Amino acid sequence: MRIIFAIPLALFLFFAGLAAYMLTQDKAQTIPSQMIEQPLPEFSLQPALDGMPGASKSDFIGGEPRLLNIWASWCLPCIAEAPHLERLKDEGVDIIGIAVRDQPAAVADFLSRYGNPYSRIGADDISALMLEIGASGVPETYVIDAQGNIRYQHIGDVRAETVPLLLEKLEEAR
Amino acid sequence: MIAELGLAALWLSTALAVLQMVSGALGLKDGGNSQFAIYARPAAVVQAFLAVLAFFLLLYAFAVTDLSIKLVATNSHSAKPLIYKLTGTWGNHEGSMLLWVGVLALSGGLLAGLERRLPEKTMSATLAVQGFVALGFYAFLLLSSNPFERLPVPAIEGGGLNPLLQDIGLAIHPPTLYIGYVGLSVAFSLAMGALMTRQVNPNFAKILRPWVLGAWVFLTFGITAGSYWAYYELGWGGWWFWDPVENASLMPWLAATALLHSVSVLAARDALRTWTIMLGVLAFSMSMLGTFLVRSGVLTSVHAFAVDPERGSFILALLCLYIGGSLVIFALRAGSISEGKRFSVTSREGALVFNNVMLSAILAIVLLGTLYPLLTEAFDVRVSVGPPYFNPAGAIFAIPMLMVMAIGPLLRWKEDKPARIQFELALVASVVIAVIALVAILGDYGILPVLGLALSIGLAIAAFLPLRGRRLRLVPVATWGMVCAHFGVAVALFGMASESAFTEEKLAAVAPGDVEEVSGWTIELESVDPVAGPNWTAIEASVLASRDDEAPTRLAPQSRNFWSPPQPTSESALITRWDGQLYVVIGDQAGVDAAGNNRWQLRVWWKPFVTFIWYGGLLVAFGGILSIAGRVQVDLKRRRASAMGQERRDDLDALGDADAADGPVSEPAE
Numbered sequence: 150m151r152i153i154f155a156i157p158l159a160l161f162l163f164f165a166g167l168a169a170y171m172l173t174q175d176k177a178q179t180i181p182s183q184m185i186e187q188p189l190p191e192f193s194l195q196p197a198l199d200g201m202p203g204a205s206k207s208d209f210i211g212g213e214p215r216l217l218n219i220w221a222s223w224c225l226p227c228i229a230e231a232p233h234l235e236r237l238k239d240e241g242v243d244i245i246g247i248a249v250r251d252q253p254a255a256v257a258d259f260l261s262r263y264g265n266p267y268s269r270i271g272a273d274d275i276s277a278l279m280l281e282i283g284a285s286g287v288p289e290t291y292v293i294d295a296q297g298n299i300r301y302q303h304i305g306d307v308r309a310e311t312v313p314l315l316l317e318k319l320e321e322a323r
Numbered sequence: 324m325i326a327e328l329g330l331a332a333l334w335l336s337t338a339l340a341v342l343q344m345v346s347g348a349l350g351l352k353d354g355g356n357s358q359f360a361i362y363a364r365p366a367a368v369v370q371a372f373l374a375v376l377a378f379f380l381l382l383y384a385f386a387v388t389d390l391s392i393k394l395v396a397t398n399s400h401s402a403k404p405l406i407y408k409l410t411g412t413w414g415n416h417e418g419s420m421l422l423w424v425g426v427l428a429l430s431g432g433l434l435a436g437l438e439r440r441l442p443e444k445t446m447s448a449t450l451a452v453q454g455f456v457a458l459g460f461y462a463f464l465l466l467s468s469n470p471f472e473r474l475p476v477p478a479i480e481g482g483g484l485n486p487l488l489q490d491i492g493l494a495i496h497p498p499t500l501y502i503g504y505v506g507l508s509v510a511f512s513l514a515m516g517a518l519m520t521r522q523v524n525p526n527f528a529k530i531l532r533p534w535v536l537g538a539w540v541f542l543t544f545g546i547t548a549g550s551y552w553a554y555y556e557l558g559w560g561g562w563w564f565w566d567p568v569e570n571a572s573l574m575p576w577l578a579a580t581a582l583l584h585s586v587s588v589l590a591a592r593d594a595l596r597t598w599t600i601m602l603g604v605l606a607f608s609m610s611m612l613g614t615f616l617v618r619s620g621v622l623t624s625v626h627a628f629a630v631d632p633e634r635g636s637f638i639l640a641l642l643c644l645y646i647g648g649s650l651v652i653f654a655l656r657a658g659s660i661s662e663g664k665r666f667s668v669t670s671r672e673g674a675l676v677f678n679n680v681m682l683s684a685i686l687a688i689v690l691l692g693t694l695y696p697l698l699t700e701a702f703d704v705r706v707s708v709g710p711p712y713f714n715p716a717g718a719i720f721a722i723p724m725l726m727v728m729a730i731g732p733l734l735r736w737k738e739d740k741p742a743r744i745q746f747e748l749a750l751v752a753s754v755v756i757a758v759i760a761l762v763a764i765l766g767d768y769g770i771l772p773v774l775g776l777a778l779s780i781g782l783a784i785a786a787f788l789p790l791r792g793r794r795l796r797l798v799p800v801a802t803w804g805m806v807c808a809h810f811g812v813a814v815a816l817f818g819m820a821s822e823s824a825f826t827e828e829k830l831a832a833v834a835p836g837d838v839e840e841v842s843g844w845t846i847e848l849e850s851v852d853p854v855a856g857p858n859w860t861a862i863e864a865s866v867l868a869s870r871d872d873e874a875p876t877r878l879a880p881q882s883r884n885f886w887s888p889p890q891p892t893s894e895s896a897l898i899t900r901w902d903g904q905l906y907v908v909i910g911d912q913a914g915v916d917a918a919g920n921n922r923w924q925l926r927v928w929w930k931p932f933v934t935f936i937w938y939g940g941l942l943v944a945f946g947g948i949l950s951i952a953g954r955v956q957v958d959l960k961r962r963r964a965s966a967m968g969q970e971r972r973d974d975l976d977a978l979g980d981a982d983a984a985d986g987p988v989s990e991p992a993e
Contacts, residue, residue: 154657158650171621172635
């Protein structure tokens with residue numbers, strides 16, 4: 150038996166071992182943002198409605214860690230997550246909203262129906278911040294520490310079971 | 324009743340596969356004298372009939388939308404047009420697996436029924452292997468993917484078929500591709516049979532060749548059809564995405580292409596014995612690997628079926644059994660087969676070996692790129708490997724291969740002098756250089772598209788050079804097949820290079836009445852209206868496109884929303900001209916213009932000569948058909964001649980003509 154004829158077998162066995170290992174691993178179905186553990190990009194957004202301040206990177210610097218919530222009045226899961234954001238606000242969390250591709254009237258209507266957990270709301274009219282921060286959709290919620298670094302990304306709507314997780318991540322970010 | 328009949332047919336097929344395997348193995352053991360060996364052939368034939376019957380029963384259940392069958396209820400819908408009810412049979416995991424198994428059994432049945440030239444012992448071994456392979460896939464189907472499973476209570480309505488699949492492409496692409504994939508199982512079994520019985524010789528190669536060619540023709544056609552389907556259905560404007568599952572179809576094709584060339588060397592010159600066996604094993608192994616990648620969900624792909632790790636483990640076990648087993652036998656036995664006749668580097672064999680090595684290298688590049696994400700994910704790094712890797716890495720080997728492909732068919736077997744074909748060499752080289760110079764003057768294009776254009780034109784001329792100085796009426800049909808296939812490669816390459824060099828794209832937000840220009844085309848958005856189909860609603864744009872002074876053509880790209888299951892799709896609209904295609908896609912609403920009209924995203928491409936990619940693919944497949952026809956024709960002639968010779972000998976014997984019987988009987992020329 151010449152050793153060269155066993156090479157295909159060796160290559161196959163390596164593949165089979167790798168595939169067997171990978172089959173037993175949980176497959177993550179979401180792709181986390183490459184921006185995690187990175188500083189927030191520089192941005193300065195106009196207010197999304199009259200009577201509230203807009204949002205910029207400097208709003209995240211100093212004090213306690215904050216939440217950055219990407220949402221929109223046209224987004225249905227955002228309605229579902231509204232009460233849970235309200236709970237986070239009641240826990241004393243500062244939530245800064247980014248309204249994506251929205252109209253001031255629609256934003257005001259949404260807030261009057263489903264409550265306003267935000268201290269400020271910036272208007273991201275062309276999804277510029279969304280792209281820079283590496284968001285894959287609306288809604289998404291980020292934990293930002295007091296130095297303006299992105300510490301955690303939650304993809305999708307905030308649910309009842311996400312609230313303690315976010316509080317824990319905020320605590321870690323102190 | 325239908326479901327039970329189908330299930331019974333499958334179980335019977337499984338039993339027959341066991342019979343085929345055991346009697347084949349006994350035939351191998353007792354040197355063909357075992358009384359059980361005679362069962363292998365009929366078992367394979369009847370099994371083919373039953374497995375195909377099971378498939379047709381499932382087809383019938385889909386046609387009548389039998390909602391008591393779980394598979395129909397989850398994947399079909401009574402409101403679907405009949406053609407998509409039928410094609411939906413294989414638009415899901417279980418049904419496509421049944422198609423796979425049906426084709427596997429059919430190939431085995433055809434082999435058992437038609438092939439009479441192989442030594443009995445080798446045939447027994449081959450059928451045993453084929454039965455063994457079939458058995459594993461029957462087990463997979465019955466134990467983990469039963470297509471005939473009943474629901475306890477019939478569903479009221481079905482879940483519907485993925486709308487991307489509700490297209491005529493589904494009627495063509497998967498069946499042809501599967502015939503190609505699974506047809507290679509015959510090459511696998513024959514290779515194993517020949518290896519086990521030490522019958523790797525030109526006679527074996529001649530028997531193997533039509534099976535490889537047949538599977539290869541279907542693979543070529545299936546890949547070509549799939550590429551065109553993805554091109555117009557996905558609405559992304561591309562024709563190849565280096566998706567893991569596309570790669571999974573390309574890899575068996577590369578292996579089969581190498582195999583059908585090395586088999587020719589073995590048939591004509593009795594060289595490359597172990598190499599041919601290795602490729603026979605490799606080609607079907609790549610088919611099975613593709614099945615594993617698609618159905619286990621270890622890689623992310625647009626083709627993913629409902630993912631189930633249990634099924635993945637099952638197929639991986641089958642892979643270990645068949646690929647691992649065959650490679651063990653190869654490792655143990657290959658040393659006992661001598662490499663065969665020697666030849667010089669500058670010879671037909673030399674060129675074919677070079678191209679075999681290049682094809683295998685491209686195969687390795689594609690395999691590595693496909694599996695690399697699997698490897699890095701084991702270390703928790705997620706990567707996506709795409710065109711920036713595949714295109715240049717593949718081209719490193721494809722370009723020398725294409726050059727040798729241009730001159731290889733001009734060389735003589737065994738030994739040749741390059742000086743003999745210096746006119747042809749100079750002609751092809753000067754054409755290639757002239758085209759490179761011309762394109763470089765015309766504009767600034769990437770190096771690969773320029774080389775591709777030049778090589779394609781050189782190759783197109785070179786493809787016909789083997790006919791030079793021959794009387795065309797006397798050229799064998801198989802040679803015409805080669806010319807046609809090589810010319811097809813040149814045509815496809817021209818399309819690919821032209822598409823990537825000269826495509827112009829425009830993405831604009833337009834309101835009705837706005838006019839855009841792309842490469843001499845004037846495109847006007849007339850209106851955007853809602854329309855409804857049998858199982859979808861859509862936004863349909865009415866677009867007028869015209870070029871030069873011709874009358875405008877109306878195009879109707881749609882953005883469709885299917886409601887069962889709910890999913891949006893994009894229906895592109897195409898204008899095909901001899902020199903390319905205009906490709907129009909309507910996107911989402913994009914705000915309002917100054918006058919208060921709604922604006923829509925409109926995406927327009929002009930792709931010069933893009934259609935040549937698929938014309939080329941069809942030419943390659945047609946070349947394969949010609950080649951089969953030529954081989955079969957020669958074979959039938961030879962059989963008829965030897966049958967006549969036999970008849971005459973029998974006649975002479977019967978006459979008792981002692982002089983004629985003792986004297987040298989003149990054999991009819993073969």
